[in-house]
Amino acid sequence: RPRALSGIQPTAGSFHLGNYLGAIRQYVALQETHDAFYMVVDLHAITVPQDPAELRANTRLAVAQLLASGLDPERCTLFVQSHVPEHAQLGWVMNCLTGFGEASRMTQFKDKSAKQGADRATVGLFTYPILQVADILLYQASHVPVGEDQRQHIELTRDLAERFNGRFGDTFRIPEPYIVKETGKIYDLQDPTIKMSKSASTPKGLINLLDEPKTTAKKVKSAVTDTDTVIRFDPENKPGVSNLLTIMATLTGTSVADLEKSYEGKMYGALKTDLAEVMVDFVTPFRDRTQEYLDDPETLDSVLAKGAEKARAVAAETLARTYERVGFLPAK
Numbered sequence: 001r002p003r004a005l006s007g008i009q010p011t012a013g014s015f016h017l018g019n020y021l022g023a024i025r026q027y028v029a030l031q032e033t034h035d036a037f038y039m040v041v042d043l044h045a046i047t048v049p050q051d052p053a054e055l056r057a058n059t060r061l062a063v064a065q066l067l068a069s070g071l072d073p074e075r076c077t078l079f080v081q082s083h084v085p086e087h088a089q090l091g092w093v094m095n096c097l098t099g100f101g102e103a104s105r106m107t108q109f110k111d112k113s114a115k116q117g118a119d120r121a122t123v124g125l126f127t128y129p130i131l132q133v134a135d136i137l138l139y140q141a142s143h144v145p146v147g148e149d150q151r152q153h154i155e156l157t158r159d160l161a162e163r164f165n166g167r168f169g170d171t172f173r174i175p176e177p178y179i180v181k182e183t184g185k186i187y188d189l190q191d192p193t194i195k196m197s198k199s200a201s202t203p204k205g206l207i208n209l210l211d212e213p214k215t216t217a218k219k220v221k222s223a224v225t226d227t228d229t230v231i232r233f234d235p236e237n238k239p240g241v242s243n244l245l246t247i248m249a250t251l252t253g254t255s256v257a258d259l260e261k262s263y264e265g266k267m268y269g270a271l272k273t274d275l276a277e278v279m280v281d282f283v284t285p286f287r288d289r290t291q292e293y294l295d296d297p298e299t300l301d302s303v304l305a306k307g308a309e310k311a312r313a314v315a316a317e318t319l320a321r322t323y324e325r326v327g328f329l330p331a332k
């Protein structure tokens with residue numbers, strides 16, 4: 001079977017609609033066709049300052065939201081990154097394979113460090129794409145379901161895997177990004193030229209899945225569109241409307257073309273009202289299910305314990321082979 005691997009940060013508390021449509025939906029689909037490994041990446045979270053108690057709570061919350069999204073621990077391996085020490089161990093080897101200039105070209109680092117100010121950005125933030133390389137290669141993943149913003153990191157993963165294989169002999173499978181064209185980049189509702197992100201400039205542009213449903217409806221209804229009146233998919237000239245159409249089409253399983261037809265002659269308000277309803281119908285049970293998982297910490301812990309065990313079995317094998325190839329003296 002092909003193998004899927006992906007990770008999501010626990011930092012923001014609630015996942016947002018971009019995370020869900022860009023990545024999590026694909027996690028759920030791929031557990032049917034792939035050997036799937038999904039993790040909450042707490043090691044990545046500490047690349048920016050975290051309050052320890054909040055980080056712990058948000059990690060549980062992230063797991064609860066993944067389960068509420070439809071991940072099934074019988075069908076996939078769900079775990080917390082820090083429960084599998086091999087990530088940090090292979091991360092070091094990958095650090096030593098990466099050129100400084102190569103790492104400096106990662107646009108995510110440039111964006112994130114610019115936001116924080118160069119002096120406050122950590123070395124961890126600088127090397128986090130390389131830890132991500134290790135995350136993926138440890139599981140010999142063939143497919144990595146992510147949003148468009150992660151494409152460059154998957155490219156880096158491929159480059160480093162090829163470099164390692166070339167230098168030390170075939171060790172790692174070369175992974176491919178699994179990015180759904182339509183939903184690989186969901187845009188901010190207030191500024192539909194930038195991606196929806198937890199660090200959005202205004203909370204109104206960001207749909208948090210755990211927001212009060214009323215808040216969600218309000219955010220959808222006040223989404224920025226344009227001064228034209230036609231409901232048509234045209235990302236270049238009508239980014240706001242196109243974003244709403246993408247979200248509506250994906251959540252309802254309708255094609256954008258069918259939506260365009262059904263909204264012919266109607267105003268933007270009609271689309272927004274309908275989408276607000278669809279969103280409320282989506283987030284309300286999502287919130288309830290998340291709360292149910294949070295209320296059952298024993299089940300959550302047991303899912304994570306089993307997940308970590310399954311993940312470690314695979315990760316340890318890859319790490320051992322890597323150490324051997326690199327020339328580390330085996331411990332007796």
Ligand code: AQP
Nearest residue numbers: 008009018019022023146147184185186196197198199
């Ligand atoms: N707007 C988006 N559209 C599509 N996919 C998205 N992803 C994030 N935003 C969008 C995808 O969600 C997955 C998990 O992302 P993460 O854990 O790295 O979270 P993040 O990228 O830190 O989320 P943000 O909101 O994008 O954070 P900041 O503001 O820090 O940049 C990934 O697969 C990602 O591609």
